[in-house]
Amino acid sequence: MTRSESAPSGSQHSDDSAAEKSSIDHASTNCTVEVRPSPPVVGSIRPPGSKSLTNRALICAAFSVGESPAVLHGALRSEDTEVMVAALRQVGWDIDVSGDGTEITVGGRLGDSNASAKGDGPAELFIANSGTTIRFLTAALSAAGGDYRLSGVPRMHQRPIGDLTDAIASVIDGRIVTESDGGCPPVRVEGRGWNGHQMRVRGNVSSQYLSGLMMAGPIAASGQPTVIEVSGELVSRPYVDMTAKVMADFGAVVHLQDSQAESGDAALKVVIEPVAYRPVDYDIEPDASAASYFWATAAITGGKVTVQGLSPDALQGDVGLVDVLAKMGCAVEKSDGHLTVQGVPPGQRLTGIDVDMNAISDTVQTLAVVALFADGPTRVRGVAHNRFKETDRIGDLACELRKLGATVEEHDDGMTIHPLTETQVCRSEDAPPIRLATYHDHRMAMSLALVGLRIPGIQIENPACTAKTYPNYFADLEGLIGQSHLWRNDSDD
Ligand SMILES: O=C(O)C1=C[C@@H](OP(=O)(O)O)[C@@H](O)[C@H](O)C1
Numbered sequence: 415m416t417r418s419e420s421a422p423s424g425s426q427h428s429d430d431s432a433a434e435k436s437s438i439d440h441a442s443t444n445c446t447v448e449v450r451p452s453p454p455v456v457g458s459i460r461p462p463g464s465k466s467l468t469n470r471a472l473i474c475a476a477f478s479v480g481e482s483p484a485v486l487h488g489a490l491r492s493e494d495t496e497v498m499v500a501a502l503r504q505v506g507w508d509i510d511v512s513g514d515g516t517e518i519t520v521g522g523r524l525g526d527s528n529a530s531a532k533g534d535g536p537a538e539l540f541i542a543n544s545g546t547t548i549r550f551l552t553a554a555l556s557a558a559g560g561d562y563r564l565s566g567v568p569r570m571h572q573r574p575i576g577d578l579t580d581a582i583a584s585v586i587d588g589r590i591v592t593e594s595d596g597g598c599p600p601v602r603v604e605g606r607g608w609n610g611h612q613m614r615v616r617g618n619v620s621s622q623y624l625s626g627l628m629m630a631g632p633i634a635a636s637g638q639p640t641v642i643e644v645s646g647e648l649v650s651r652p653y654v655d656m657t658a659k660v661m662a663d664f665g666a667v668v669h670l671q672d673s674q675a676e677s678g679d680a681a682l683k684v685v686i687e688p689v690a691y692r693p694v695d696y697d698i699e700p701d702a703s704a705a706s707y708f709w710a711t712a713a714i715t716g717g718k719v720t721v722q723g724l725s726p727d728a729l730q731g732d733v734g735l736v737d738v739l740a741k742m743g744c745a746v747e748k749s750d751g752h753l754t755v756q757g758v759p760p761g762q763r764l765t766g767i768d769v770d771m772n773a774i775s776d777t778v779q780t781l782a783v784v785a786l787f788a789d790g791p792t793r794v795r796g797v798a799h800n801r802f803k804e805t806d807r808i809g810d811l812a813c814e815l816r817k818l819g820a821t822v823e824e825h826d827d828g829m830t831i832h833p834l835t836e837t838q839v840c841r842s843e844d845a846p847p848i849r850l851a852t853y854h855d856h857r858m859a860m861s862l863a864l865v866g867l868r869i870p871g872i873q874i875e876n877p878a879c880t881a882k883t884y885p886n887y888f889a890d891l892e893g894l895i896g897q898s899h900l901w902r903n904d905s906d907d
């Protein structure tokens with residue numbers, strides 16, 4: 415076992431390209447990382463830019479109309495944003511990623527460089543496992559017109575997109591089909607843009623379908639407002655508000671009309687005026703889902719951690735995790751540009767809670783790890799859609815938590831996590847290690863690693879999978895918790 419050699423905390427990336435570190439091919443690796451028990455963690459960190467904001471801004475920037483290029487500042491450079499940039503370049507955009515990768519200049523579309531424009535069959539776009547990229551690009555390219563095929567890693571071909579392609583099929587002047595069972599990618603889009611401007615979309619599996627359609631509205635150029643109605647439940651609502659805000663920042667005119675459906679359910683209608691995006695200079699917030707792991711280090715160890723660059727009114731709903739941690743007994747300080755979480759004093763325990771996390775589902779794995787150290791069970795509700803993400807984030811999460819000895823009940827819409835006993839937490843340092851699998855899911859790796867802050871011998875498999883949204887995660891975590899608390903084993907069998 416060797417201690418990892420890594421960059422200091424808060425550095426966004428080393429000079430190596432994120433692509434080199436990327437787990438895009440999703441090859442499994444025998445490397446493991448071990449986080450070791452730590453005294454209360456005290457510190458401050460600024461996570462890299464938001465994935466969700468970067469990929470929205472890339473779409474709006476690419477389809478903006480104006481003389482000057484759009485420039486994104488503080489962007490995320492990771493697998494999920496690299497596949498977006500690569501796909502846009504492949505179909506003709508001039509995109510420059512400079513410096514440490516956080517400044518992205520999006521120039522105009524150069525025209526003929528893509529296969530679809532030349533009539534040579536579809537442009538083949540590889541999207542790895544980025545849900546935002548495939549959903550946003552499918553919608554945008556269908557509205558722009560052309561011939562494209564979007565595919566990804568095997569898990570991507572199990573992640574539903576049929577609700578989105580059904581909605582597009584109702585307006586496209588051409589055809590759109592999915593190639594895997596259950597309405598899953600690859601997706602073939604072939605057409606001349608949209609010739610309809612009213613559609614309905616389901617929102618109970620993912621909000622990304624609605625976000626994609628919304629961002630495609632100003633691209634469709636029908637000369638009429640685009641009207642999108644959501645059928646039934648809509649999950650992950652804060653991301654839809656984020657979409658509307660980013661679109662507006664790029665000059666689009668969007669109206670979100672909430673109402674009460676006859677069924678009594680909330681219903682949402684979105685109207686997008688036929689106004690083009692403008693190229694702008696755009697600042698991107700640090701990633702709030704990434705911040706969740708650092709707040710959790712404070713909650714788990716009884717420390718105090720400040721995340722810089724995020725405010726209570728951030729565009730990302732996931733900042734709401736601090737309020738959930740407050741319900742568990744943490745002290746939270748909110749100010750403009752900082753959010754700080756402080757765990758409970760020594761001798762006290764966090765409180766188990768009953769919480770609906772529909773709006774902040776990417777932080778469920780983080781909360782589940784914190785819940786292991788509470789005084790009673792934590793019931794997480796409202797996240798049935800977590801089964802359709804990078805992995806089944808209910809079943810597979812429960813499986814890994816049980817390897818620690820925890821009792822975990824799975825429910826259709828979430829889970830109940832019973833805390834670990836003192837004996838389970840204070841296991842001998844000489845006991846055989848417990849290896850936790852990560853299922854090519856960045857959030858599985860980033861959250862489960864934190865268990866090691868309290869329990870000796872926790873090894874995290876394939877830590878490189880954090881490259882999906884946070885290639886430098888373990889280096890940044892090490893900077894926060896100290897070098898002696900993070901070990902990397904590169905030659906494990
Ligand atoms: O629109 C977005 O940027 C996202 C929406 C959420 O997905 P769902 O709407 O599928 O829950 C979230 O899990 C994902 O990481 C990012």
Ligand SMILES: C=C(OP(=O)(O)O)C(=O)O
Pocket residue numbers: 543544545546547776803804857883
């Ligand atoms: C669900 C996630 O990503 P996506 O759906 O964009 O692949 C995530 O980042 O947790």
